[in-house]
Amino acid sequence: MEKIINIEINETYDLNNKVNCNDFLKVKDESVINLSNNVIKGIKVGKTSLMINNDEIIINVLNENELDETFTLCYGRLSNKNLLILGDSVSAKETIGLQNKTYSALMKDELNIKELINAAIGGTTLTYMYEGSNIDKEYHSHQVAIDGCRVTKRLEDAGVLDNIDYVIIAYGHNDQHFKDEIEEENTENIYSLEQIHSYKNSFRYIVNTLRKHNKQVKILALNCTYSEYEKGQLSAYGNKYDYDSYRKACKEMASELKIKYLDPWDHMKQFFDPFDAHHYYQDAVHISPIGHIELFKYLLNK
Numbered sequence: 584m585e586k587i588i589n590i591e592i593n594e595t596y597d598l599n600n601k602v603n604c605n606d607f608l609k610v611k612d613e614s615v616i617n618l619s620n621n622v623i624k625g626i627k628v629g630k631t632s633l634m635i636n637n638d639e640i641i642i643n644v645l646n647e648n649e650l651d652e653t654f655t656l657c658y659g660r661l662s663n664k665n666l667l668i669l670g671d672s673v674s675a676k677e678t679i680g681l682q683n684k685t686y687s688a689l690m691k692d693e694l695n696i697k698e699l700i701n702a703a704i705g706g707t708t709l710t711y712m713y714e715g716s717n718i719d720k721e722y723h724s725h726q727v728a729i730d731g732c733r734v735t736k737r738l739e740d741a742g743v744l745d746n747i748d749y750v751i752i753a754y755g756h757n758d759q760h761f762k763d764e765i766e767e768e769n770t771e772n773i774y775s776l777e778q779i780h781s782y783k784n785s786f787r788y789i790v791n792t793l794r795k796h797n798k799q800v801k802i803l804a805l806n807c808t809y810s811e812y813e814k815g816q817l818s819a820y821g822n823k824y825d826y827d828s829y830r831k832a833c834k835e836m837a838s839e840l841k842i843k844y845l846d847p848w849d850h851m852k853q854f855f856d857p858f859d860a861h862h863y864y865q866d867a868v869h870i871s872p873i874g875h876i877e878l879f880k881y882l883l884n885k
Contacts, residue, residue, distance in 0.1 A: 585641060586638070586639070586640045586641065587640070587641045587642075587643065588623070588640055588641070588642050588643070588659065589642075589643045589645060589650060589653070589654075590616075590623060590624075590625045590642065590643075590644055590645070590650075591625055591644070591645050591646065591647050591648070591649060591650055591799075592625045592626070592627065592628065592644060592645070592646060592647055593624070593625060593647065594624070594625050594650075595622050595623065595624045595663075596622070596623045596624075596659040596660060596662075597621065597622050597658065597659050597662030597663060597695070598621040598622065598623060598635075598659060599621050599658075599662065599695075600658040600659065600662075600695075601635065601640075601659070602621055602635055606635050606636055607634075607635070607636055608621075608633060608634065608635055609633070609634045610631060610632075610633055610634075611631045611632045611633070611634070612629070612631035612632075613631075614626065614627065614629075615627055615629040615630065615631040615642070615644050616631055616633075616642055616644060618633070623642065625644040625645075626644070627644060628644055628645060628646055629644055630642070630643050630644070631644075647799060648798070648799060650801065651801060651802070651841050651842060651843070652837075652841055652842060652843050652844075653843065654801050654843060655884055655885060656690075656694075656803070656882050656883060656884065656885060657694070657883065657884050658693075658694050658695060660749075661690070661694045661695070661696050661749060662694065662695040662696075663695065663696075663697045664696060664697055664748040664749055665696070665697055665698045665699075665700070665746050665747050665748045665749070666690070666691075666696050666698070666699045666700070666747075666748065666749045666750070666751070667699075667700045667702060667738070667743075667744075667747045667749070667750045667751070668687050668699070668700070668701045668702060668703050668750075668751045668753065669702055669703060669731050669734060669735065669750065669751070669752050669753070669754070669789070670703035670707075670731075670751070670752065670753035670754055670805075671703060671704070671705060671706065671707050671708070671753070671754055671755075671756050671757050672703070672704075672705030672706065672756070672868075672869060673703075673753065673756065673807075673808055673868070673869065673870065674686070674687060674701070674703035674751070674753045674805075675701070675703040675704060675705050676688075676701040676703065681871075681872060681875065684872040684875060685875050686875045686876075686878045686879040686882065687699060687701050687703075687751075688875075689875065689876065689879040690879065690882075693879075693883075700738075700743065700747070702734050702738060703753065704729070704734065706729065706757060707729050707730055707731065707734070707754070707757060708729070708730045708731065708754060708757045708758045708761060708763070709730065709731040709732075709752070709754035709755070709758055709782060709785050709786060709789070710730060710731075710732075710758050710761070710763045710764075710781070710782045710785045711730050711731075711732040711733070711776060711779040711780075711784075711785045711788070712729060712730045712733070713779055713780045716761070716763045716764070716780075717761040717762060717763050717820045718730065718761050718763060721761070730785070731752070731754055731785060731789055732776055732779060732785050732788050732789060733776075735788070735789045735792050735793070736776065736792070739792055739796065744792070744793060744795075744796035744797065745796045745797065746797075747793070747796070747797060747800055748797070748800065748801065749800070749801045749802075749803070750793055750800060750801070750802045750803070751802075751803045751805050752786075752789065752790075752802065752803065752804050752805065753805040753806075755806060755807035755826070755829050755830065755833060756807055756810060756868055758782055758829050759807075759812070759818070759824065759825060759826045759828075759829050760812075760818045760820070761818075761820055762818060762820040762821075762822050762824045763781070763782065763824075764780060764781040764782065765781055765782045765783060765824060765828060765829070765832050766781050766782070766783045766784075766832075767780050767781040767783075767784060769784070770783065770784065770787065772791075773787040773788045773791060774788065774791055774792070774795070775788075776788070782829065782832055783832060783835075783836055786804075786832075786833075786836040786840070787836070787840070790802060790836075790840045790842065801842075801843070802840075802842040802843065803842065803843045803844070803845060804833055804834075804836065804837040804842055804843065804844045804845075805845050805847070805882075806830050806833050806834070806844070806845065806846040806847065806848060807826060807829070807830060807847075807848055808847050808848065808851040808868075808870060808874075808878060809847075809848050809849075809851040809852035809854075809855050810826065810867060810868045811855065811857065811867035811868070812826070812867055812868065813825070813826045813827075830846065830848065833846075834846065845881075845882065845885060847878060847881050847882075850877075850881050851863075851870065851874070851877065851878060851881075854874060854877055862874075863877065
């Protein structure tokens with residue numbers, strides 16, 4: 584199988600996981616890429632190859648932002664990069680006693696990430712807590728950031744977003760529970776919290792804000808892991824929206840905003856056994872340490 588690395592102009596890719604100190608490296612066309620200390624950097628649009636001993640790797644250098652929807656989560660791409668995770672309890676750093684055992688902790692340990700900022704919070708929605716929403720009705724008195732938009736705004740105000748290279752946006756479980764509006768009439772140029780009254784505009788606000796601070800940031804929309812509540816049970820808010828509604832909306836937003844999209848629902852569903860769920864799942868929604876390993880394996884190199 585042909586080995587291919589796609590990078591953009593000025594992007595770097597760390598080869599340290601592919602070579603050792605005894606390997607002989609030779610670039611076919613040094614005008615396309617620069618190779619220094621086992622790190623490739625794109626110089627100009629074109630195609631070349633890198634010989635590692637007798638193995639050839641094809642290297643395609645693309646224009647900036649061409650990989651927004653097609654980058655892979657791998658050692659080379661994330662090595663020495665800054666990764667931000669936005670999400671709910673499935674992605675949170677210390678969910679239900681899972682400190683250092685989540686998929687994000689595995690990414691940090693295994694992928695040589697420079698800095699991983701995990702801003703996922705249990706119980707949060709992607710949808711902004713706008714006045715009159717179901718989220719607002721239940722959480723208004725808490726006076727804390729309980730949605731992805733407010734989390735993003737706080738990170739922006741703290742000056743964090745300027746140095747972020749990659750972002751994983753992983754919400755949906757709580758959006759489905761609260762069943763707030765998915766779309767609204769005003770969908771253009773969403774840069775203000777006051778403009779948001781739906782899931783999709785919340786998505787637009789988050790991505791627009793991230794790109795305002797780094798136009799080359801790479802973003803992954805990660806849909807829900809499997810939940811036993813897929814038919815919409817146990818929600819106090821009974822309207823037309825369910826998991827499928829929000830999963831579909833997430834995919835639509837990834838397409839509209841030209842960001843990468845992955846849906847682990849069916850992959851993780853195979854591990855859910857209602858009679859013996861504790862191996863991979865702790866309950867109807869939250870995955871166990873070995874469930875997080877399976878989710879990490881699913882994400883790797885995709």
